[in-house]
Amino acid sequence: MKKKQKIITLMIAISLLTGCPSKNSVNHNNDYYVKDTNAFNILISQYANNIEQIWGPKEVVIAGPKDYVQYEDNLKTRVHINFVSGVITFETLSDTPLDNLKEAIVSTLLMSEPVDIIRHDKISQDLSQEPFLYNQVLDQERQPIRWNGRASSFADYVLSNNLMQRESGSHQITYVEIKLVPNHINQRARKFLPLITKASNRYFIDERLILAIIEAESAFNPYAVSRTDALGLMQVQQHTAGRDIFKLRGKSGEPSRKFLLDPRNNVDMGTAYLSLLKTKYLAGINNPISLRYAMIVSYNGGAGNVLRIFSNDRNEAINIINSMTPQQVYQRLVTSHVSQESRNYLIKVSKILDNK
Incomplete structure (x- = not known):
């Protein structure tokens, strides 16, 4: 099988223009935000149109907060990692499906940790580092995969035993699926625990809360992106939270997307x-x-949306919150917040915290 560098076409295109929804903070520089987000949406629409032309109208798959998607071979082969369901799907329209799928499987299993990708805009396997999916995928012998030989052997095994085909319109799609280990979320969390502990100690924020936020936002997907302009593990927005933190540190402007895609x-x-x-x-x-x-x-x-639930006057809102029990505050937030998403978000993060 020939080796070639895997350019993360979709992820890099999105990383240059966007991120995923923390929706954190108030509106700053709204005209710029709208213009930038509109530009990103145009790019995604164009990219989705190219995918649709090749795969068909019901086959457009793009990256998201909890989905890593990569296209190769002029968009004819793709890898989709769902970090919630824990399934990696390899699909191809190629006339040589076995070759293309094997190359996709091997290179995906050996892909580098996120920092290497952000630094070089490509996968460049560093032999001193474990692959990103190490311990998240076990081979036919129930062993983790670190080196090319084991990855190639496992790819052959998967293609010999699990190869499938399906029809979609006029297309015949050849594909295989590989399941991540049952505790794949915890395996990814362990990778970032040193960073989380360091941040917890630096800012005096409960480590459990940081872990719960990351799980809710991205399921520990460091490549997380979305159309609502937030990025990375904690889905930080450039124009809101990013700008606020830069201002707090005496910096002008906002962090770049490449900066925010570095997990650290x-x-x-x-x-x-x-x-x-x-x-x-x-x-x-x-x-x-x-x-x-x-x-x-x-x-x-x-x-602002939280405080307005209790009063339009900030001081009065704080006083009202202080007059209530935590359970009363919780109930008010999950029943009266203007955003259904935010109401569900509190429920979700609280449940994660309860299980930690």
């Missing part, structure tokens, strides 16, 4: 924003549990 920067910035919510936007809430509920919802939908 992303966890640091996302946790810094949680600290900003805690010490500035929501300062004055006395009960730590009530404060945590307010921080969670504010991370998703902004602190």
Whole structure:
């Protein structure tokens, strides 16, 4: 099988223009934000149209907060990792499906950790580093995959035993699926735990809360992107949270997308924003549990929307929150917040916290 460098076409295109929904903070420089987001949506629409022309109208798959998607071979072969279901799907329209699928399987199993990809805009296997999917996929002998020989052997095994075909319009798609290990989310979380612990200690934010936020936002997918302009593990927005943290640090402008796609920067910035919510936007809430509920919802939908549930006057809103029990605050947030997404977000993150 010939070796070639895998250019992460879709991920890089999106990383140059966007991220995923933390929706964190108030609106800043709204005209720029709208223009930038519109440009991204145009790019995605053009890319989706190219995919549709090749794969058909019902076969457009693009990356998202919890989905890694990569196209190769002039868009005729693709890899889709669903970080929630824990399934990797390899599909091709190629006339030589076995060759194309094997190459996709091997290179995906050996793909580098995110920092290498961000630095070089390509997969360049560093022999001193474990592959990103190490311990998340086990081969036919129930062994983790680190080297080319084991990856190639496993690819042959999968193609010999699990090869499938399906029809989609006029296309015949050849594909295989590989399941991640049952605890794949925890395996990914372990990779980033040192970064999370460091940020927790730096900003005095509960490590469990950071972990729960990341699981809810991206399922520990460091490549996470979305059309709502947020990026990385903690789905940090450039124009809102990113701008706020830069301003707090005496910097002008906002972080670049490449900067935010580095997990080290992303966890640091996302946790810094949680600290900003805690010490500035929501300062004055006395009960730590009530404060945590307010921080969670504010991370998703902004602190202003949280406080307005209780009063249009900030000080009065804080006083009302302090007069309530944490359970009363929780119930008000999950029943009265203007955004259904934010209401569901609090429920989801709270359930994750309960299980940690």
